[in-house]
Amino acid sequence: MENLSILTHLDYTLMIVAIGAALLGAVSGTLGTYAVLRRQSLLGDAISHAALPGIAIAFLLTGSKTPLILVIGAAIAGWLGTLLILSIIRLTRIKYDSALGIVLSTFFGFGLVLHTLIQRTGNANQAGLDTFLFGQAATILESDVLTIGILGGIAIVIMLVFWKELKVLVFDEGFAASLGFPIRALDILLTSLLVIAIVLGLQAVGAVLMSAMLVAPAVAARQWTNKLSVMMFLAACFGALAGVSGTIISSSASRIPTGPTIVLCATVVVGFSIAFAPNRGLLWDWFRHQRNKHNLKMTASNLLKQPQRGSE
């Protein structure tokens, strides 16, 4: 009986949502790897919040709620926000964190202003703010899965084409510059790829939680390996895993929103990785510590014994 109820839950709609969430997790896990390694984990948070005015302006200009148009608006605003962050850091002594905070909150505030403006015009066709903030994974359709697949695929292909350039940019920016790589152009390329991943995820998990989708899988993957390619592959797997398990858990009980559940699943993966990953993990570290203590004790006692033997 129990099995049967789970089977009926795994219906077509759920499958579509799960596939969408898995694809999304894989794409954001892959591209989030760069953000985490460059210590720009919170850039995703900024981009996703900065996207709101773009959505509102796209809606005000076209009057349509077609996902593609709103996504383009979101992408442009998120991209402009990131450029603003980069130029504030370059031209003033204001640091990364403050620049990020200002752009994130004020872009969002401007979006809120536009949103209330739309509401006031009484347009019944308005875009819901709750959806923007928390996403509505349950409304993922076949066409959305296709969009996520195609755009995410394009982003990953571009990333693979520039693999070597991006790799050297991430690990040694100064070296990349000395080799004559166009650092700023590569920086903007990488940011643009992140923007794509983020606006794809806005519908499913929303702005507030999108940053976790970029950060968590990559942080978890980092614990298991020191190789970029392996880390990226693992991050994609972890992201997909979080997407699928979050979807299934949230559908198995009533009134558990999908987006937050996916984020919590990703957090559990991170916790597990930090605790149990070989070499780096906390448990491993504890064992190594104990063994070292033991070895040191043995060595010390051996050293103490030696002079006694000499005096005999």
Add this chain to the structure above:
Amino acid sequence: MQGHLDIQLIAIVTAVACALPGVFLVLRRMTLMSDAISHAILPGIVLAFFFTESLSSPLLILAAAGTGVLTVVFVELLQRTKLVKEDAAIGLTFPALFSIGVILISRFAGNVHLDMDAVLLGELAYAPLNRLNVFGYDLGPVSVYVMGTILLLNLAFILLFYKELKLATFDASLAATLGFAPTLIHYGLMTLVSVTTVGAFDAVGSILVVALIAGPPATAYLITDRLSLMLTLSAVIGSVNAVSGYWLAYLFDVSIAGAIATMTLLVFGLVFLVVPNRGLIAIARRRTRQKWEFAQTMLVIHLFNHERLPEAEAESEIAHLHEHLRWDPTFATQVVKYALNNRCVSQEETLLTLTERGRTVAQQALVQ
């Protein structure tokens, strides 16, 4: 009219209360901690709301502030494992706590009347409706008293520990050596930020709190190098943003909190553009001036090198200067004009000769 005044008063008190600790966050590169705290207090608010059923009860503020401090502790613990960098630690902690909050709300939404929008976006327009009544006398909106208390708390902390805060901010290791306990200062500051964030979310919501905390201090940071002046300026800029934002919202009938954030961006942009020395315009002007100065120096050195030598006449022919110095012909004429204006060279028909001043400039440049 009373409504106008009340809302602006709440907005100003909130803005100043946020800007003061914000100065230290901006200087200590921890602005994003306020973003994390403002999101992560959600589960604290929800749990406290289950018990108190009111959004402005002191218990709720305490519970939420406790969650805020807990967030800071989580982030530090994660960092201390050395497995996760600071930014990633923040990026992991607050979405997880926030998710718990959202799940709690939607699980028990039937039992409580907690409006998600009110928590996240705030609504300043409703803030004056909740009034403090003592023995039947209307003493004004409750928010003014709540935020006013928080403002005084922040002010007292900063005034009392000004020297310690200053040292811990600019030289943490020296502060530690002198026994000023930077960790204690750090947690004190974080507690204040938590309390302030919780107090402010009622008015402006959790996302826009960051605009109030980071915006005015960053704007002031563009203007001044003095900590005391930066604190004062931040308070002033925060108030200006609050009042102008309110009237912008009133004019267009839009969200007040959103309008204040928009004004924060505009004021920041304006200062960024026009501030002397560090502004965009100042930077652009300095670069242009340096370009011409450099070209003029090149010109006088060129003339100086060939002065009183047989080839001097050929080398100082205006029409051929661009060949000698490998300049674009139009650029060369402009440089000559610039140097003539500065009286570094003088023109005799088609030939350039150095003036006394030009000779000194060339000699100085060569000595350097």
